[in-house]
Amino acid sequence: MNLRYLVLVVVSLAVAVSGEAAQQTAEDLRLITNVDHRETVSLNGDWHTIVDPYEVGYYDYRWRPSQWGFFRDEQTRDESQLIEYNFDDSPVLRVPGDWNTQRDDLYYYEGTVWYRKAFSFERREEERVFLHFGAVNYEARVYLNGKPIGRHTGGFTPFQFEVTDVINSGENSLVLKVDNRREQDEIPTVNTDWWNYGGITRRVLIVRTPKTFVRDYLIQLDPEQRGTIRGWVQLDGADPTIPVTIRIPEAGLSRTVTSDVAGRASLSMDAAGLELWSPTNPKLYDIEIEAGGRVLRDRIGFRTVRTRGHEILLNGEPIFLRGVCIHEEAPLRTGRAFSVEDARTLLGWAKEMNCNFIRLAHYPHHEQMLREADRQGILVWSEVPVYWTISWENEATYQNAKRQLAEMITRDRNRASIVLWSVANETPNSDARMKFLTGLIDTCRTMDPTRLVTAALEKSYRGADTVVISDPLGEYLDVIGCNSYIGWYDGLPDKPARVRWRSEIEKPLVISEFGGGALAGMHGRPTARWTEEFQAEIYRNSVAMFDTIDVLAGTAPWILMDFRSPRRVLPGIQDGWNRKGLISEQGERKQAFEVMSKYYQRIEAEDE
Ligand code: GCB
Secondary structure: OOHHHHHHHHHHHHHHHHOOOOOOOHHHOOOOOOHHHOEEEEOOEEEEEEEOOOOOOOEOOOOOEOOOOOOOOHHHOOOOOOOOOOOOOOOEEEEOOOOOOOOHHHOOOOOEEEEEEEEEEOOOOOEEEEEEEOOOEOEEEEEEOOEEEEEEEOOOOOEEEEOOOOOOOEEEEEEEEEEOOOOOOOOOOOOOOOOOOOEOOOOEEEEEEEOOEEEEEEEEEEOOEEEEEEEEEEEEOOOOOOEEEEEEHHHOEEEEEEOOOOOEEEEEEEOOOOOOOEOOEOOOEEEEEEEOOEEEEEEEOOOOEEEEOOEEEEOOEEOOEEEEEEOOEOOOOOOEOOOHHHHHHHHHHHHHOOOOEEEEOOOOOOHHHHHHHHHHOOEEEEEOOOEOOOOOOOHHHHHHHHHHHHHHHHHHOOOOOEEEEEEEEOOOOOHHHHHHHHHHHHHHHHHOOOOEEEEEEEOEEOOOOEEEOOOHHHHHOOEEEEEOOEOOOEOOOOHHHHOEEEOOOOOOEEEEEOOOOEOOOOOOOOOOOEOHHHHHHHHHHHHHHHOOOOOEEEEOOOOOEOEEOOOOOOOOOOOOEEOOOOEOOOOOEOHHHHHHHHHHHHHHHHHO
8 A cells, every 4th residue: 555545544534533524725725716607506594503612512521523413414313312402493593694693692602503404405417516605704514414524714715515426306404513713823813803703604505517617717817918818717527628618799709728637728818909997987798608518607807907116007007096994894784794785885885985995804805795896896905814913833824824815816816806915914023924924925926917915014113203114024015005093093193294104115005004983973172082073183184194105006094884893892982893984883974984085086086
């Protein structure tokens, strides 16, 4: 027996005993993209759930993975058996949705909840079947008809498992163990400034595909040659060397390529006549990708993004990013946002503020948000939750971050709206952190050569009032993001007007956070903290400061809407909410909203 075979046998045995399936790696994701345009069956709706803080559904009394776990196929029960749980008589939670806002007793719950969905399904000959999860926070162990089919960690990215050989024609039982406990070595780590909403927070779908099908593709303009589409199509299946035709019917474009033995077909296509996507003209084209007699459709916008000195160029023209940061907090109802309606409300507010750009903080947001940004013509910064003090030295932590980054890029690299991938937020410098983050930057560049890479860095002072960015990570980025709370954590609201920025790096600078807190409806003098007047004063002086920064390519105030955070405990004012929103969670605009919207109106007029 050779060593490789022996390792395989040992790993398979371990899997069989523990019920564990190895997690996919960044290099081997095999994600099926564009689930919106595939044949799917929704498993959204009510799921029966068991709250299990001691994980008795997983471990036995010796703390070993139990053979009697809650994932056992319920059809195999007999009446004499000792079974101390019952999904059918347990309460339901809605999917998609976090558990914290669905039941009062789960408001602060962090731990394990079991979910069960019973469903019927008709299998067809000659097809493959996959389960798709938009996101589950944080760890998901998935069982179909009593069999473990996979495990995934990371609360904001999609994952899938093939279940062709496990799904029944007839009745099925899908069980998930969902655990959202925070751990030091995970991504994110234990310490964040947002609430750790648990649950199956995004949609669950059954995806039906032919035996060989188009799994993924990149169809984007070459950033250096706007008249050319470059990319590739990836097939999946037993018959990978078949012709693939890519068509853009409205533009009369069509190209047929043949995939190699790995199912990969490279694509290069003349695109000289295409109308370009931009915030003022968010033109999307219907795309068809035909392989093996089946057509997969998508809607794709074509644009380029590059930098030149201190400028960001969209379609070759300088553009100032008139932005705002957004958390995935549901507007008006609270909880995790997940729907097109949520996206429309948030983006509608951003547009009302005259934004052309949003920073989706601090993790990948749901797919509908990106599709809506494509439709509305809003540029996007998308990031992974590599936030503050994560375990830089831990190889498993690095692999986890890399995989989450790969999942984000794979899901969204055909969205015209996304112009920036961000690898980190406010991370303290060290050799280990540099190695970690430059590794993530390389992953971005390998997986998507068409976009810019950034990170939100921190500033430092030279003297009392001169700000510089000396973080060595800047050298590896295309665009420097910088979070800066001058006037809130750093001095009083009059301070921004005195501060001057000096750039030592010949790259565009985006102020990726600034601002301060205010309770909507609380009024007083501009010197009284938590009043709308105090917050508006910070904004007025920040805007005056921005006018003096010649390398500035964009700004994104923190934040569009108040959001839940357990770090924010001041009674009567915070009550568990970060109050730096320009709008309250109930939709009330604070005075600073008006300051920003006027600033952006002026910038927009100057740009025209
Ligand atoms: C930051 C963080 C952000 C916080 C914000 C704040 O610098 O990036 O996640 O919520 O400050 O409100 O302090």
